[in-house]
Amino acid sequence: MAKILAVDDSASMRQMVTFTLKGAGYQVDEAANGQEALSKAKSGKYDLVITDVNMPVMDGISLIKNLRAEGAYKFTPLLMLTTESGADKKAEGKAAGATGWIVKPFNPDQLVATVKKVLG
Amino acid sequence: MSMDLSRFHDVFFEESFEAVNTIEASLLEVDLDAPDPESINNIFRAAHSIKGGSATFGFSQVAAYTHVMENLLDEVRAGKRRLTQPIVDVLLESVDALRLLLSSAKAGEDIPEEEFAQHKSKLEAISKDQSSLTTATASSTSDSSAPVAESASGDDGVAGWRVVFTPHKEMMQRGNDPLRLAKEIASLAEGDAEIECDISTLPDWEHFEPLNSYLGWTVRLRQPVEKAAIDDAFAWVENECDMAIVPIPKAQSAPPQPQHEKPSEPAASAAESVQTAEKSAAPAAKQAKPAAVAESQSIRVDLDKVDALINMVGELVITQSMLNMLSEDEALQGMEKLLQGLTQLKRQTRALQEGVMQIRMLPISFCFNRFPRMVRDLSRQLGKDIELMLSGENTEVDKTVIEKITDPLVHLVRNSVDHGIENPADRVAKGKPEHGSVYLRAYHQVGNIVIEVEDDGKGLDPQVLLSKAKRKGLIPGDAILNEAQIFELIFLPGFSTKEEASDLSGRGVGMDVVKRNVQSLGGSIQVESELNRRTRFTIRLPLTLAIMDGQLISLGEELYVIPLVTIIESLQPDPSMINRVAGTHETIKLRGAYLPVLRLSEALDAAQNESEKPKPLTDGIIVIVEHESRRFGLFVDELLSQQQIVIKSLEENYRLIPGVSAATILGDGRVALILDVGGLSQLQKDSEISYADAG
Numbered sequence: 029m030a031k032i033l034a035v036d037d038s039a040s041m042r043q044m045v046t047f048t049l050k051g052a053g054y055q056v057d058e059a060a061n062g063q064e065a066l067s068k069a070k071s072g073k074y075d076l077v078i079t080d081v082n083m084p085v086m087d088g089i090s091l092i093k094n095l096r097a098e099g100a101y102k103f104t105p106l107l108m109l110t111t112e113s114g115a116d117k118k119a120e121g122k123a124a125g126a127t128g129w130i131v132k133p134f135n136p137d138q139l140v141a142t143v144k145k146v147l148g
Numbered sequence: 149m150s151m152d153l154s155r156f157h158d159v160f161f162e163e164s165f166e167a168v169n170t171i172e173a174s175l176l177e178v179d180l181d182a183p184d185p186e187s188i189n190n191i192f193r194a195a196h197s198i199k200g201g202s203a204t205f206g207f208s209q210v211a212a213y214t215h216v217m218e219n220l221l222d223e224v225r226a227g228k229r230r231l232t233q234p235i236v237d238v239l240l241e242s243v244d245a246l247r248l249l250l251s252s253a254k255a256g257e258d259i260p261e262e263e264f265a266q267h268k269s270k271l272e273a274i275s276k277d278q279s280s281l282t283t284a285t286a287s288s289t290s291d292s293s294a295p296v297a298e299s300a301s302g303d304d305g306v307a308g309w310r311v312v313f314t315p316h317k318e319m320m321q322r323g324n325d326p327l328r329l330a331k332e333i334a335s336l337a338e339g340d341a342e343i344e345c346d347i348s349t350l351p352d353w354e355h356f357e358p359l360n361s362y363l364g365w366t367v368r369l370r371q372p373v374e375k376a377a378i379d380d381a382f383a384w385v386e387n388e389c390d391m392a393i394v395p396i397p398k399a400q401s402a403p404p405q406p407q408h409e410k411p412s413e414p415a416a417s418a419a420e421s422v423q424t425a426e427k428s429a430a431p432a433a434k435q436a437k438p439a440a441v442a443e444s445q446s447i448r449v450d451l452d453k454v455d456a457l458i459n460m461v462g463e464l465v466i467t468q469s470m471l472n473m474l475s476e477d478e479a480l481q482g483m484e485k486l487l488q489g490l491t492q493l494k495r496q497t498r499a500l501q502e503g504v505m506q507i508r509m510l511p512i513s514f515c516f517n518r519f520p521r522m523v524r525d526l527s528r529q530l531g532k533d534i535e536l537m538l539s540g541e542n543t544e545v546d547k548t549v550i551e552k553i554t555d556p557l558v559h560l561v562r563n564s565v566d567h568g569i570e571n572p573a574d575r576v577a578k579g580k581p582e583h584g585s586v587y588l589r590a591y592h593q594v595g596n597i598v599i600e601v602e603d604d605g606k607g608l609d610p611q612v613l614l615s616k617a618k619r620k621g622l623i624p625g626d627a628i629l630n631e632a633q634i635f636e637l638i639f640l641p642g643f644s645t646k647e648e649a650s651d652l653s654g655r656g657v658g659m660d661v662v663k664r665n666v667q668s669l670g671g672s673i674q675v676e677s678e679l680n681r682r683t684r685f686t687i688r689l690p691l692t693l694a695i696m697d698g699q700l701i702s703l704g705e706e707l708y709v710i711p712l713v714t715i716i717e718s719l720q721p722d723p724s725m726i727n728r729v730a731g732t733h734e735t736i737k738l739r740g741a742y743l744p745v746l747r748l749s750e751a752l753d754a755a756q757n758e759s760e761k762p763k764p765l766t767d768g769i770i771v772i773v774e775h776e777s778r779r780f781g782l783f784v785d786e787l788l789s790q791q792q793i794v795i796k797s798l799e800e801n802y803r804l805i806p807g808v809s810a811a812t813i814l815g816d817g818r819v820a821l822i823l824d825v826g827g828l829s830q831l832q833k834d835s836e837i838s839y840a841d842a843g
Contacts, residue, residue: 038197039448040160041204044153080200082193096321102359105323111200119387127323128384133203133211136153148328 030147031055031072035065035079035091036109045078045109048136049143062086066094073100076147078130080109081117089117089124096125105146109134153205159448160201161254164210167194168250169517172243175236176520183231191239192221198246207253209264210246216268217242220275230280238274240521242267307398308337311367311378313391314349317360324385330365333381337371344368368396451547454507458694461497461504462794468497469815505694506544512590512599513541515554519561519588526565533583534569536561540590545597549689552669553599556662560601560685561586563659568605568683578680580604596671597691602684608677610634617643635675639663639777660777667775667826670696670713694795698812698822700788701771703748707820708784709793709812714825716772716779718787726765733836736770736781745770745781746832748823751807775829782828795822807831 032054036042039060046056057072059065063086065079077095081088088108095101105127110117118129130142174191178184199214217239223229245267252259311333315326334341346364350356369378378393474480475490516538527534545553569575569584576582587602610631617623617637629637637643641660666673671689690696690713698709699718725736734745745765770781793812798805798821809824 037193038160038201039163040156040201043159044156044204047155082196084190084193103320103323109200111196111203122322122384122387125322132200133206135204145328145332146323148325 029053029055030075031057032143033057033059033065033069033074033077035059035062035077035083035088037061037080037083041080041109044136045139048139051136052140052143054143062088062091062094065091069095069101070098074104076105076107076143077101078107078109078143081121089121089126092121092126093124107142107146157205157254160205161250162448164198164201164250165247167198168243168246170194171246172240172521173517175239175243176524178231178236180231180233180236185225188221188225188231192218192225195221198250202253207249209258210249210253213242213246213249213264213268213271216271216275217246220271223275223281228282230282232280234277235274235280238270242271306372306395308371308396309369309373309375309378310394310396311369311391312364312394313382313389314346314364315361315385315389317357317362319385319388320361321359322388324388326361326363326365326389329381329385330367333367333369333378336373336377336381337369340370342368370396449507451508454504458504458508461501462694462796463813465497465501465794466813466815466817468493470817473815505546505691508546508548508694509544509691510547510550511542512545512550512597515550515557516541516588516590518554519557522558523561523565523586526562527569530566531571532565532569533572534565535583535585537585537587538589539587543590543592543597545590545689545691546694549597549669549691552665553687553689556665556687557588557599557601559659559662561588564601564603564605564683568603568607570606574606592691593688596688599687599689600684601687602682604682607679607681607683608635608638608675609679613637635677636777638675639673663777667713670711672713695792696795697790698793699771699790700814700820701769701784702786702788703752703784707788707814707818708748709820709822710771710773710782711822711825712790714773714775716774718769718771720768721765721770723766733832734765736765738772743772743779743781744832744836745783746828746835747783748828749783751828751831751835773825773828775825778829780829780832782823793820793822 032049034042034045034049034056035058036045037060042058042060046058049056057068057074059068061083062079065077066086069077077091079088079091086094092106092108095104095106106125108117108121108126108129109132110121110129111132118126121129127146128142130139134142171191171194174187174194178187195214195217199211199218202208202210202214220229220235220239224231224235229235248259249264249267258264313326313329315324319326330343334343344366346366349364350362356362375393375395382389382391471490472494475487480486519538520536523534523536564586569586570578570580572582575584585604587600589598589600589602591598613634614629614637617634617640618625618627620642622637622640622643623629638659639662641658643658643660663673666687666689669689671687673688674686675683676686677683697712699712699715701708701710719738721736725738727735727737727742734747735742736745737743747762750762765783768783768785769787770783771787772779772781793814795810796812798808798811802811805821807824807827808821809827810822812820812822814820
């Protein structure tokens with residue numbers, strides 16, 4: 029069973045992502061910001077990290093940069109949750125090493141489809 | 149799998165209202181000359197967060213509104229726009245609009261379309277305002293990537309697509325798998341496709357880097373799928389591979405294409421030439437300042453669960469004190485270990501109780517946070533220059549207390565701003581600094597929380613207050629009062645310091661209501677003032693509503709608790725003090741004032757000790773209590789100890805009894821009723837009337 033880390037400072041979004049992915053049969057952990065996600069990612073191994081971009085303490089882009097610098101996450105899919113207007117954020121995220129993005133607003137079906145695509 | 153998202157709505161609204169508070173607080177503290185980037189970031193993030201959630205959960209008005217806000221804030225954050233006073237003003241207005249939108253969304257409805265358009269257009273107007281832009285080019289930040297050029301050129305004549313792509317070496321190091329991508333594109337034609345791998349680009353062994361990707365891929369789709377769907381598949385990697393999407397014309401769709409193609413060729417010639425230049429990370433993504441307030445981690449728990457836990461701990465405390473009383477038994481004196489265990493149990497139970505109570509505690513900033521905005525708006529409206537100084541915002545107090553104390557505090561602060569602080573001109577004339585100060589402080593003091601509202605305004609004039617009270621007939625014309633008693637007059641119903649209630653302070657709601665609200669929380673309020681110097685209101689509240697200090701009294705066999713805050717004094721009356729005119733109620737004369745006396749046994753219909761005749765008042769104790777500035781005596785048999793008691797709701801467990809507010813269980817397991825002084829005051833008044841009727 030693939031393990032996913034869901035990162036968002038908004039509890040409602042985080043719970044929605046977690047609930048949806050658990051429903052689809054994945055194992056999901058949560059983190060409320062980049063810092064928390066980074067330490068969780070270091071102590072466990074996740075097959076996919078889905079992160080919000082704008083977060084306090086450590087934003088999603090720094091998280092991606094930091095994760096890519098970890099040997100264990102060199103090839104791991106890292107997806108960001110971004111909004112339609114965030115074109116420069118997408119580019120910035122890509123430069124930091126993001127695999128791709130999921131555009132907000134998304135519905136649970138879209139989320140599961142994207143995750144399935146990435147995790148094969 | 150359409151899922152019901154409504155289960156997340158509560159959390160969404162809770163965090164969104166918090167985010168709105170953050171926006172408001174950050175806007176109020178922003179320094180226009182040198183805005184703190186972190187504070188701007190906070191505002192942006194909060195708006196962004198509300199937008200993301202509202203769009204996901206389908207609150208379209210909120211989403212559309214925050215979208216405009218977000219764009220405006222993004223420009224400010226990116227330094228494209230200066231933060232000006234008009235922008236801050238509009239944003240502050242938008243905070244109110246957002247609260248309205250959220251509240252309506254929570255209630256399951258939209259606000260009227262015209263009203264919404266009005267709110268939104270205000271924001272849009274300032275967003276289009278050129279004057280605050282830092283650069284002449286008013287370019288929008290809209291999505292300018294992926295200029296899909298030729299796609300419209302008649303997909304009709306197309307029988308399929310040849311998709312050729314060569315990943316850049318580092319594609320896999322971003323978590324993208326070229327084979328997965330090839331399969332995804334192939335799946336667009338629902339299996340009617342073939343994938344071909346080009347290994348000609350593989351390097352020699354000695355140059356082979358295992359982390360890189362070297363292969364080129366060609367996917368032939370034999371279905372006329374939408375080109376946009378293929379573009380979508382490449383969305384994540386458009387800058388990480390060379391690619392070409394070439395239409396296969398209808399006529400020649402059947403025969404397969406020549407075997408070997410150099411992927412680089414079509415890639416180079418294709419209209420969509422690939423930009424490899426990677427933008428360096430924009431400066432906007434600043435790391436949060438390490439000095440920023442540490443975010444405390446929290447979980448949301450249903451309040452009912454907490455209250456159930458508190459209740460259980462309350463029971464535990466009772467059991468513990470029962471055991472404690474038993475341990476004083478002579479028979480146990482030799483059993484050292486048991487006694488030690490009981491002592492430990494006592495300590496741990498207290499710690500547990502304190503810890504559990506702590507769960508219901510919130511910092512009073514939840515209530516204080518609204519005041520900077522309020523004072524700012526009011527002082528502008530009144531043309532006064534007023535600074536609000538908060539202190540002790542982190543003082544923790546029970547959630548219910550916070551909810552109920554907010555309105556009285558709003559009233560007091562408004563009073564200070566409206567009536568307390570003078571106009572700048574008057575202040576200068578008095579030799580005071582032009583700008584006035586209002587202080588809002590909170591701190592703990594032996595089991596209480598103290599909240600002070602102070603202003604350095606004109607103060608209360610005892611002479612004016614006294615003559616007004618006499619004129620309004622609130623006190624006898626010949627009454628002689630000391631200064632403290634005169635100040636107390638403002639809490640009398642029907643007293644107002646300004647002749648006409650102003651627009652700001654509201655009508656009808658007087659200081660008497662403030663006092664009543666504070667008392668209903670088991671608290672007290674006092675006022676001190678120096679003419680032309682200051683006025684200070686001091687509110688003392690219990691830390692929690694679940695525990696209170698009580699005076700235990702006995703009446704026959706029964707025990708009762710009188711809330712300590714309501715007790716003025718207790719005394720055993722001298723026969724000379726007792727006054728009973730035939731056919732009227734009993735009174736005692738205390739220091740020149742006549743106070744009515746209520747026999748508790750009669751009020752509660754308690755079983756009399758067989759003796760038919762009522763006891764003379766000299767045979768017991770009279771406890772003078774006060775409710776809403778009205779004092780009266782309660783006649784009881786005996787005063788016992790004072791102690792902290794755990795309040796148990798009577799309505800939940802039994803039913804409402806007039807004159808009784810709740811019950812408690814004492815250390816020895818006995819139940820004592822907690823008296824409701826307000827209710828008793830009413831009973832006493834009623835008895836006066838019945839006497840009057842009888843006479």
